[in-house]
Amino acid sequence: MPNQVLIAYYSRSGNTRRLAQAIHKVVGGTLFEIEPATPYPSSYNATVERARREIQSGYRPPLKRGLASVEPYSVVFVGSPNWWGTIAPPVASFLSEYDFSGKVVAPFFTHGGGGVQNMLADLKKLCPNSRVLEPLAVRGSMAGAAEKPVVDWLRRIGLGELADNLQE
Numbered sequence: 001m002p003n004q005v006l007i008a009y010y011s012r013s014g015n016t017r018r019l020a021q022a023i024h025k026v027v028g029g030t031l032f033e034i035e036p037a038t039p040y041p042s043s044y045n046a047t048v049e050r051a052r053r054e055i056q057s058g059y060r061p062p063l064k065r066g067l068a069s070v071e072p073y074s075v076v077f078v079g080s081p082n083w084w085g086t087i088a089p090p091v092a093s094f095l096s097e098y099d100f101s102g103k104v105v106a107p108f109f110t111h112g113g114g115g116v117q118n119m120l121a122d123l124k125k126l127c128p129n130s131r132v133l134e135p136l137a138v139r140g141s142m143a144g145a146a147e148k149p150v151v152d153w154l155r156r157i158g159l160g161e162l163a164d165n166l167q168e
């Protein structure tokens with residue numbers, strides 16, 4: 001059977017990656033790291049500044065590599081850190097590069113205390129023909145201990161059967 005679950009995420013400092021890995025551990029599927037062709041600086045302040053400019057201008061940074069196709073996937077988990085209240089620009093690039101029409105999109109976010117803010121609304125604009133489910137939002141510092149929240153969230157959004165692959 002073709003693998004039908006894609007877990008695509010961007011993470012600069014590892015929190016969203018840890019959350020993506022927790023989801024992957026529970027549901028399996030293809031894990032894909034979204035990376036900008038030009039990485040963000042290691043300096044936090046320089047990253048905040050570049051992110052501010054990119055978000056204000058609606059810039060979508062080119063990505064380092066792509067997926068051959070999103071066609072085989074019916075459920076797409078999309079992960080982003082909260083940057084200035086919205087999704088990180090590489091995630092916006094990813095969503096605009098592929099056609100997610102007719103697919104189920106399950107967003108997962110990490111944040112530094114702000115929660116979802118505009119992340120969900122802005123993500124929805126980039127996949128207008130998808131069924132976008134309620135997001136999982138986790139504080140960045142908690143992303144490493146997210147397996148139970150992931151399973152609870154999957155049940156809440158109607159994807160509980162994906163958690164049945166879980167190997168105890």
Ligand SMILES: Cc1cc2nc3c(=O)[nH]c(=O)nc-3n(C[C@H](O)[C@H](O)[C@H](O)COP(=O)(O)O)c2cc1C
Nearest residue numbers: 011012013014015016081082084085112113114140
């Ligand atoms: C450029 C930038 C902007 C951020 N803006 C916000 C924000 O507006 N609200 C918030 O709660 N956290 C904000 N954060 C904190 C991140 O969302 C949080 O640390 C996240 O877990 C980082 O994920 P990562 O480790 O996967 O990169 C920001 C972080 C960066 C680097």
